[in-house]
Amino acid sequence: MEILEAVLILLGLVLVSNVASHYITAVPVSLLQVAFGVIIAILFKFKIDLDTTWFMLLFVAPLLFNDGRDFPKKELxxxxxxxxxxxxxxVFLTTIIGGFFVSWLVPSMPLGVSFALVAILSPTDPVAVQSISKRVKLPKNILHLVSxxxxxxxxxxxxxxKYAIAAVVTGYFSISKAAGDFVYMAIVGLLAGMALMAGLIWLRNWLHSINFNDAILVLFSKF
Known part of the structure; x- marks a missing residue:
């Protein structure tokens, strides 16, 4: 029940932010949503006990898929x-340089914590990029590059x-292991994505071949 209430509250905040964006045109809607989230978290002690793995699966993955679906493949x-x-x-340079800068700016913050803070902020958010780009006239090549x-x-x-947190907890850091994990994640993710999409495309074509025109299949075909 708590999860259902949290989802309804979040949906309500999204609706409010979209309405507010029509009147506060100088601020991108993504920043308004962040501001509303901070306000409700501070004023009402609102929090969601959700495992980070589920968060990545339920929120980040669909947003990335939806944004990548409309991206021009030739430009990519x-x-x-x-x-x-x-x-x-x-991203790695930003993490390293920014980590040293934050540690210098806030001497009481351990270096590993500074790296972790900058690492989680360094990747560009595709949803924010799209919302901000609508208000700023960027050249197409720059917009495609950033997106x-x-x-x-x-x-x-x-x-x-991950390794910044590991360095904070254990006091040990291995650049070779970090590089190996990155290559492993990139290759396995690419192969798994290709295999999954190939399977889904084959299933969709097979269902079409036997004239299985279910409403859900039609909706799926649009993706």
Missing amino acids: WKLRGPIFENAILL GESLINDASGLIAF
Whole structure:
């Protein structure tokens, strides 16, 4: 019941933020949603006891899928070099440089905690990129670069965050293990995604071939 109430509250906040965005045009809707979330968390002590794995599966994955579905595939392939450089090298550099800067700015904060803080902030949010880009006239190549980078930078950000937390807890850090985990996640994720999509496409085509035109199948075909 608590989860149901939390979902209804979040849906209500989304509706309120969308209405507010029509009147507060200078602020992107994503920032309004963050502000409303902070306000309700502080004033009403609102929190959701949800495992991070479920959060990634139920919220992050659908948002990334929906954003990636509408992304121009030709532009993504054309800008593959700069996109991967920003999604991997830039995220790690931001984590390292930003971690030292935060530690210098707040001396009481341990270096490992500073790295963890910057690591979780370094990946670009694709939803925020889309909402902000609607209000700023960016060149198409810049918009495609930032949007494409935001779709694939979560792996590098999560690896950086994972090992920053591990360094805080254990006091040990292995760059070779971190690099190995990143390569493993990238390769396995790519292969698993390709296999899953191939299976879904085959199933959809087979159902069409036997004239199984169910309403849910029609909805699925749009994806």
